[in-house]
Amino acid sequence: MSPRRADRPRHAGRASPALPRAPRRLAALLALVLGGATAQPLSWDEAAARLKQASPRLAAARAALEQREAQAEGIRRLGGPVLSLYGFAYRYQASLDLDLDPLNQRVDQMTGVLPPPIAGMLPSLPQLPPSYTLQRRDGGSVANLGAVWPIYTGGAADAARGLVKAQGEEARADLGQHEDETLAQLAQRYFLTQLAERAARLREAAASAIAEHDAAAEKALRAGLASRLERLQAQAALADARQAARKARSDAELAASALARSLQLAERPRPSTPLAVDAEPLAPLPQFIDQALLRHPGLAKVAAKKSQAEQLKAASDALNRPQLFAFGQYRIGHHGDWVAGLGLRYNLWDSLDHQALERSHARQIAQAEATDAQARSDIALLVEQQWRAAESARERYQSMAAQDELGQELLRLRQAGLRQGTSTALDLIDAELKLAQLRTERAQVAYDYLMALTQLLQASGQIGRLGEHLARARLRVE
Numbered sequence: 324m325s326p327r328r329a330d331r332p333r334h335a336g337r338a339s340p341a342l343p344r345a346p347r348r349l350a351a352l353l354a355l356v357l358g359g360a361t362a363q364p365l366s367w368d369e370a371a372a373r374l375k376q377a378s379p380r381l382a383a384a385r386a387a388l389e390q391r392e393a394q395a396e397g398i399r400r401l402g403g404p405v406l407s408l409y410g411f412a413y414r415y416q417a418s419l420d421l422d423l424d425p426l427n428q429r430v431d432q433m434t435g436v437l438p439p440p441i442a443g444m445l446p447s448l449p450q451l452p453p454s455y456t457l458q459r460r461d462g463g464s465v466a467n468l469g470a471v472w473p474i475y476t477g478g479a480a481d482a483a484r485g486l487v488k489a490q491g492e493e494a495r496a497d498l499g500q501h502e503d504e505t506l507a508q509l510a511q512r513y514f515l516t517q518l519a520e521r522a523a524r525l526r527e528a529a530a531s532a533i534a535e536h537d538a539a540a541e542k543a544l545r546a547g548l549a550s551r552l553e554r555l556q557a558q559a560a561l562a563d564a565r566q567a568a569r570k571a572r573s574d575a576e577l578a579a580s581a582l583a584r585s586l587q588l589a590e591r592p593r594p595s596t597p598l599a600v601d602a603e604p605l606a607p608l609p610q611f612i613d614q615a616l617l618r619h620p621g622l623a624k625v626a627a628k629k630s631q632a633e634q635l636k637a638a639s640d641a642l643n644r645p646q647l648f649a650f651g652q653y654r655i656g657h658h659g660d661w662v663a664g665l666g667l668r669y670n671l672w673d674s675l676d677h678q679a680l681e682r683s684h685a686r687q688i689a690q691a692e693a694t695d696a697q698a699r700s701d702i703a704l705l706v707e708q709q710w711r712a713a714e715s716a717r718e719r720y721q722s723m724a725a726q727d728e729l730g731q732e733l734l735r736l737r738q739a740g741l742r743q744g745t746s747t748a749l750d751l752i753d754a755e756l757k758l759a760q761l762r763t764e765r766a767q768v769a770y771d772y773l774m775a776l777t778q779l780l781q782a783s784g785q786i787g788r789l790g791e792h793l794a795r796a797r798l799r800v801e
Contacts, residue, residue: 367513367596368790370586374509377587381505384498391491398487402473402480410466410655419457427453466655474665477644482637489634493627499620503781510777510789512582517594518770519575521800522763526568529759530561533752537561539741540748553749560752598769599796600720605776608710611783615706618784621698629691636684643677645669702782709779716772720798723765730758769800 375381473480540557543549579591586592605611616622651663737754740746780786 363590363592364595365586365592367510367594367793370509370513370582370592370594371506371790373586374505375502378505378585380501381498384494384501388491388494388498391487391494395484395487395491398484401483402476404470404472407469407471408466409469410464412462412464414460414462416458416460421455421457422453423455424453467652468655469652470650472649473646474649475645475647477641477646478637479641479646482634482641485637486631486634489627489630492630493624496620496624496627499623503620503784503786506786506789507777507781509582509585510786511774512578512585513594513596514598514770514773516575516578516582516592517596517598517800518766519571519578520594521598521766523568523571523575525759525763526564526571529755530564530568532755533557533561533564536748536752536755543748549747553747557748557752560749560756564756596793598766598773598800599793600717600769600772600798601792601796602721602798604717605710605713605779608707611706611710611779612703614785615702615783616699619698619702619782620784621702622695625691625695625698629688629695632684632687632691636681636688639677639680639684642670642673642675705782706779709775709782713772713775713779716768716775720765720768720772723761723768726761727758727765730754730761734758766800769798 537557537560540549540554544551544554576591582594583589583591646668648666648668649664650666652661654660734751734754737746737751741748741751776792777786777789780789780792
């Protein structure tokens, strides 16, 4: 009996690709190949380069920086001389109403005081109208050339230029922070797509293998070499494996869609840079902390905020200082009339409480200094946390190599045991699932390593060097 038991499972193993399932598996394979044929391979460097052009968030940040730079260029000569030409043309009509009744009365009085003979000889004087309106119409034009040259403004112009410059530095820091954040998000989506694709392929391969074992279990049942319970268990394992494969494929498609949206692509890309782990330890932790305190964009933004507070204080102080300026004016076309001189302006009193404003600016500067100190502490802690997480994931990935070898050896023994009749199809199914799960977990550890490395590089202001780390990583999940 034992030779026949050994022969029958071996024969079942050969005939395991049952005919009803073969067309289905071939169709699935063709669909996978044809579906992937349209997806173009996309390396990490290509994805990072495309992100800079495709991200609306980065476009908005660049526009904000360009606006600040243009503003700084626009006030670069603030506080310099101003030459103005102004003029106007005019026409007018003026009216004046004259009351002539007093004059008529005066004439009558003068005639009454003359001697009668003389008054009788004089002709009667004409009577004037009771009133008369005088009107005048005219027109002309005036043109003047004027100049004002601020000589001393108490530092107001310098403070205005310094404020706009600090606002530009803040916009530049915001752009750097947005670039780091979007690149980190891209890394998360790019390698999540790789991880999800890896998991989907492992699940699909396991489901395909379990389908073969299920067919072998069916033949063993017909031959009386397996119980009904074993057959049902194999069917249940196959159903679970297929459902897990479908879910894994759906997750992979969703991850690829998220990556395509990040890069503004019309179709789902196919990442070509694999998950990878560096076999060598990372650089010492103090090096990353030193780089973070020099290059983190958050610290640059805090410094820009402090500079803005200092420039606002300087502008407020300028209001309490005298202002000296030169001026001149020349009237064009009017005998060369001109005037020139010096002017002085000094506020003796205004409605502002300058002492309160001084306290406000001092508190704003103190706030920026305290924020800087807290940010440096938080960044150093974040760098250490991510450095340790990356090192832990690297060590764990390497330690899982022995488990992978163990899983492969167990699968090989189960396959041999099935041929020899010492193992069942369920044992082989269990070994297939465990190996797929182990390899999925190991790929997850590689992903965790890359995410910790990404966060570490982002925290230390070096996320642009992620491609260098990927290039020299030798442990690749192909």
